[in-house]
Amino acid sequence: MSTFKHPVGPQPSTVYWRRRLILALGVIAVIVVVVLIVVRPGSSQGTPTPAATNSKPATPGADGTNIPTENTTASGQPCKPANVKVTANTDASTYAAGELPKLTVSITNTGTVSCKIDAGTAQQVFTITSGTETYWKSTDCQSDKVDAEVLLQPGKTVSSQTPIEWDRTRSDPATCQQTREQVPAGGASYHLTTSVSGIESAESKQFILD
Structure with missing residues (x-):
């Protein structure tokens, strides 16, 4: 047992x-x-x-604040011009002699629904005037243009990633590869306006060249 x-x-x-x-x-x-x-x-x-990745958002501009600098597309309904605010920006209001203004643009969706817009450099136009005279236009000697569709969320703003540097010369498509005439300075006042996909900035940005 x-x-x-x-x-x-x-x-x-x-x-x-x-x-x-x-x-x-x-x-x-x-x-x-x-x-x-x-x-x-x-x-x-x-x-x-998981290892970090460098993958881009599926919809450019949806989660960030910068306009892509390469050709991109976005899904969604096109923005209505009445719901888009374009703002011209400079990095300063007064520039010392020899200092070059840096120009950017901001785009805000003032509507209540998301929408897409082509905000690439191919659709951006920067214009500098003084009085009634136009001194410079970004499209006169523009190169490396891209189309960049972005999805604008309601109340959100996207801005230029890389500013355009103005060399303080008069623009002329015929003299893009030549030395161009410097614009008047010594306290001269200038105004910057911008348009994106045909939508113009409602106000100009004033600045002074010393």
Whole structure:
């Protein structure tokens, strides 16, 4: 007869069964502790962190604040001109002699629904005037033009990534590869206007050339 199933001793069999149960629970506890030490729940070793990627958002401009500088497309309904605000920007209001103005544009969706617009450099026009005279236009000697559709979220603004630097000369398509005439300075006042996809800035940005 097996002594495992039928313990033999001076004590009642229930005493021996209780001792065996305690011993078995102790063994199980030791095994659990060993497993926990080896596995270490919550450790980053068990779940590798995904490597960072340089993938672009599916819809350019939807999550960022910059206009893409390469050809891109976006899904959505075209923006209504009445719901788009175009703003001409300069990096300063006064420029010392020899300092070159940096020009950018901002586009804001003033509507209540998202919409798409081509805001690429192929659709941007910067114009600098003084009084009634036009001194410079970005399209006169423009190169490397791109179309960049962006999705404008309601109330959100996207802006130029890379500013256009004006060399303080008169623009003339016939003299793009030649030395051009410098515009008047010494406190002269100029105004910058911008248009994007035919939508013009409602106000001009004034600045001074010393």
